Amino acid sequence: RASVLDAVRHLFASWGIRREGEKGQTLVEFSLAIPIVFLTFMALIELALGFNAFVGVNRASQQAAHLAAIAGNQAGTDCLILQGIEETIDAPNRRQAIVDVRIQRTSLAGNWAYQQQLYTRGGSMVCTLPDGTDITLPYTQTEAAYPEDQRCTALKGCPSLGSRSTVDNIAVGVKYRHDWITPMSAIITSLPGGTAGWTFTQRNIFRMEPTL
Numbered sequence: 001r002a003s004v005l006d007a008v009r010h011l012f013a014s015w016g017i018r019r020e021g022e023k024g025q026t027l028v029e030f031s032l033a034i035p036i037v038f039l040t041f042m043a044l045i046e047l048a049l050g051f052n053a054f055v056g057v058n059r060a061s062q063q064a065a066h067l068a069a070i071a072g073n074q075a076g077t078d079c080l081i082l083q084g085i086e087e088t089i090d091a092p093n094r095r096q097a098i099v100d101v102r103i104q105r106t107s108l109a110g111n112w113a114y115q116q117q118l119y120t121r122g123g124s125m126v127c128t129l130p131d132g133t134d135i136t137l138p139y140t141q142t143e144a145a146y147p148e149d150q151r152c153t154a155l156k157g158c159p160s161l162g163s164r165s166t167v168d169n170i171a172v173g174v175k176y177r178h179d180w181i182t183p184m185s186a187i188i189t190s191l192p193g194g195t196a197g198w199t200f201t202q203r204n205i206f207r208m209e210p211t212l
Contacts, residue, residue, distance in 0.1 A: 042184040050198060053093050053178040058202040060088035065172040068103060069206035071130065072153040078103060078117055079127035082137050085174060096121075099175040099199065101139070105146050106171045110205045113171070115150070118143035155210035167210045173203035 064081045071077040082101060089095045104116040119125075123140035152158035157165040177199045179185070185196030 039184065039187075042182040045182055046180050046184060049092060049181065050178050053097075053176060054200065054202070056089060056093045057174050057176045057200070058204070060085045061172050061174045061202040062204040063088055064101075064174070065170065065204040065206045068170045068172055069208050072208055072211070073148050073151040074130045075148055076128050076130040077148045077151075078119070079129050079135060079137065081172060082119060082139055083129070083135060085172075086137070093176075093178075095138075097177050097179070099177055100142075101175075102171075102173040102203075103146060104171045104173065105151070105168050106205055108169050108205075108207075110169075110171060110203065115146035116143060117141070117146050151208065153208045153211050167208035169205055169207055171203050171205040173201050175199065175201040 064085050067084050068077060068081050071080055081103060085098070085101060086095055089098065098121045100118060100120045102113075102116050102118050104113040106113050118141070119139040120142050121139055123138065125137050125139045125141065126134060127137065128134050150161060151170065152161055152164045152166075152168045155166060177197060179197040180188070188196040
């Protein structure tokens with residue numbers, strides 16, 4: 001009988017040791033998993049914000065290109081385009097993250113850009129809208145090879161502007177810098193060559209609305 005009691009005591013003692021060991025192992029595994037879960041959560045947030053920026057900038061470019069196609073060669077069209085882009089970029093995206101805006105005459109497929117207006121975001125520019133209203137925009141014009149009066153909107157073409165047999169295809173490209181906002185950015189930038197963010201350009205092309 002004594003040997004049986006000893007065996008029971010030994011069994012309970014062994015079970016208690018294993019339970020304490022399992023608890024310790026679980027605590028170690030949990031402490032190792034927390035940073036991974038935290039990093040994964042931050043990565044998901046950054047991907048969601050990055051995708052939102054991508055979609056938002058594409059929408060701004062699309063609306064601006066459509067506006068450019070409708071406005072045609074009216075004086076002040078570029079001001080209208082830039083104003084539209086500024087109004088379309090909204091939270092959580094930042095207007096200050098716009099790098100530049102390009103208004104181009106392109107091929108129909110968009111693989112060739114023949115002329116362009118380049119506006120870099122920064123500084124201050126006073127310009128006049130088509131309705132005669134003066135506005136101030138936070139841009140500086142750095143290239144002026146495709147002004148409004150050089151855009152062809154005639155269905156029969158514009159011989160005076162060169163060998164253009166029909167209306168122009170006009171594109172508006174918006175270059176944007178999306179910076180990460182979670183603590184993960186500090187981790188990435190601390191690594192050699194690490195950069196926490198993406199720079200991308202969204203461009204949309206429309207055929208100019210023709211006039212007879």
